Amino acid sequence: MSVILEKVLVTGVNGFVAKNILKSLITQYEIIGVSVEDVNMTGFDITYIQADIADFDNISRIFEEYKPDFVIHLAAIVHKKSMLADYDAFYKINYLASENIFKNCVSNHVKKILFSSTVEVYDLPENAEIFENSTINPPSDYGKTKIMAEKSLIETAQDSGLNYAVMRFAPVYSKEFMLNIDRRIYLKKNKILYYFGKGDYFFNMCSVNNIVDFISAFIEKDHVSGIYNISDSETFTVKQIVLLEKEKTNSIVIKMPYYLTVLAISIVEFVITKLLRKKSVITRYNIDKIFKCNIFNNHRALTVVNELKWNIKNTIYS
Template sequence: MKVLITGINGRIGQYVAKGLLAKGYEVLGIDIADNINSALSECSYVKADITNMSNLEETLKNYKIDQVVHLAALAHFSSNNITLEDFMKINCEASLNVAKVAQMCGAKKFLFSSTVEVYGQTGELIVNENTPCNPKTNYGKSKYEAEKKLSEYLSSVGVEYFVYRFTPVYLKEYTKDLDKRVLLPKGIGAYYFKDGNHKFSLCSVNNIVDSVVAFMEGKIQSGVYIVSDKQALTAKEIAIMKKDKGEAKRVIKMPYGLIYLGLSMLSWILEKTGKAEKGLLINNLNKLVKPVCYDSLKISKKVELKWNIENTLYSNQQDD
């Protein structure tokens, strides 16, 4: 069975490709780079621009594809030069290009990688797949629009459609989305606000791999799924773990009121000068002090979410 992976050279793409190869699947990868990552030599690879429909169609027209794992995307950028239109072009319009060409190549199942940012700041303590979406960031808006456009098109042509909404992802080679929630620069300290009991829903890349394998093996019905670690950890728990692992010299309780005031002023200045997306800094602060817990119960009924920070980052254990 041949699976097409878009964005195969990306961090998640490489892990997913290795996981599917280990299960005996034939992998065809596409990306914008001239060559595939050297660690993925067993995969077939073609360079393709998914924003160019004619180029994508010409590139893939001679391939038979059974299933698609669409990971290619434009993610967060701090630069205000990246507009909503830029996000829409890659995350929405190009995703529709991939779906159309994949269907022409015979694909029967399509998995779209999305994000919990489609929910926005809901005000709810726990969010699940039934929570209404109200994205606030350009990234979240483009992903949600893509979800809707893909659903409309794929249902019209009889292709099974799956959406995986990832919480912030970490892997051994990339822990930025984890570290920025608890670590100060240069290992000065690991921090938390207030009592530190607010929880973060994070996702090991290995849980993503296992969830994609379950999709490939037909263990999951079409629909929308939140993909996250089974258990959310508190900011204080993560901060203490970072100190115990030698990544921080001390654990620090941060003054929330002072930080909020300073960041509000900085946010106002950056927005007025066009150097930051409106509301982005405060939105990011809210993620630190009022994080939403995302419920992965739905997918956990089909996939054993066995990976966590400890066994992903600090253990030699390998995925099966």
Template sequence: MLITGGAGFIGSHVIDELVKNDFQVVSVDNYITGFKSNLSDAVKAYTMDLNDPKLESVFINEQPDYVIHLAAQASVMASMNNPQFDFFTNTVGTVNVMVLSKKYHVKKFLFASTAAVYGEPEYLPIDEKHSINSQSFYALSKHSAENYIRHYSQFKGLDSCILRFSNVYGPRQNENGEAGVISIFINRLLGEEKVSIYDGGQTRDFVYVKDVAFACRLALGVKAKGIYNVSSCSETTIEELYYKISNLSGLHAMPIFEPKRFGEIEKSVLNNIRVKDELQWFTQYSLSEGLQETLQYYMQKKSNEKVSI
């Protein structure tokens, strides 16, 4: 089993899920946003970029049966500032991993995509048949990669599957990178820093990272074909989220409400019926349970305790 981006936030949890279920796992990561400390000792790790010609040697040496491609440039802002880097990482890098997967007879190629490809919703909840209206170079690069995978699978016979994640949160999310709002709120509260909420009425669909890892494992099965939304299928306003975190942590600070940022989507929630019906996936964590584990992680990290979540 080869995981790209294995030392990252989502990748490290996917590896934990796979190791727990007796898979032998190899990680490839360039450590721009990932950390070696996220990796299990049971994992063989390569330090490498997706577009490094030496990546082929990993396929030759390891002969993976499965590839889960999670490595990406995931910052919307970075994509708008540097679309070339975004394109070469997310689209060209994906094509490179995909072609090598076919060349070395990988049984299933799994690609991590994003709800961002849908853009402004035409209806809610958004299902997999919803039109695509990418509103950032990040979303565009991810959808371009999806199209390459879809056509390559059709023309070359690669068994592939695409998972579109909603707003993933949980332990190990890099608060210094393209952090999710949950990571930002928790770290601001723990650091006794100012918390800004931009309007707060926007809704998002938050899914816990361990539930995402569970979906990745299930998607390795032969029945997994095409595109699946992976989400909680539940709307939570940003203001409600903040007060839920505040109450769970016992840290109470009045946030500063500011105007909604330009271009921000008002409402977002993904329909998850297909992944539930076809892969028998289900969310194992409620929002409160996931937030509690996430809070525990960051509180232990702040106090320099050993973190094991």
């Protein structure tokens, strides 16, 4: 006699985070994966649907046909695409399409929805511990449209009783996906590492394994809803990370003079934005972010999952 598995609908299923989640859930649930891309999901026993989440009618049809028990909504326009996207694109995908998904969760009696958001919705002063109720002040279109979607989900849940998790991810990494770390420690990948000053500043990031553990626990736990910072419980200084990476790659290490670097970047940004009137990928804002040294308090997430045990060392270097 075959066992009828509960269904999980995952948007953005072709993404890095989603593929890690699939590895954990695929033996316990029937997975319906949605992505705008025409891809081969060989190796994953799922129902794959190519669909644009901005196609509201098609998304509604998918909900009505498959009747998912749980929804993990990961699809979004993020920073790596932001140079090619204007505010309207962020608004359409990150907010309007998300709102449509939330409404479909209610009308199709979904038990729980997990929505991926970002710590970039916060106002981030230097050396601050950030809680879920800390000041909201997103600096980017990505963050602005994510907080709009968060508010829509919370209002929808309050009106309907839908159980939800807003997951505010710190910058995510894995052993295979190092972009959020590499951009903070490498001048040239696998060749030249760097840090400023003594290298005693740190990054509070998020191993994708912690996301997987949280999502698995949230689906199984009864009567939980809310906003959750998802981040590593343990942080490392940039010098510690650089030395671990040096041992792995045998790269050279350069100690960068902070003030001269900031001056040079400020000049380049001024020339590109003011004189050439173009959008600069090199900004003082990106440098300042490196030195924020914020801690994203994850104690609320720990009421759902027993521990967030993964960190940079045991995810990448063990």
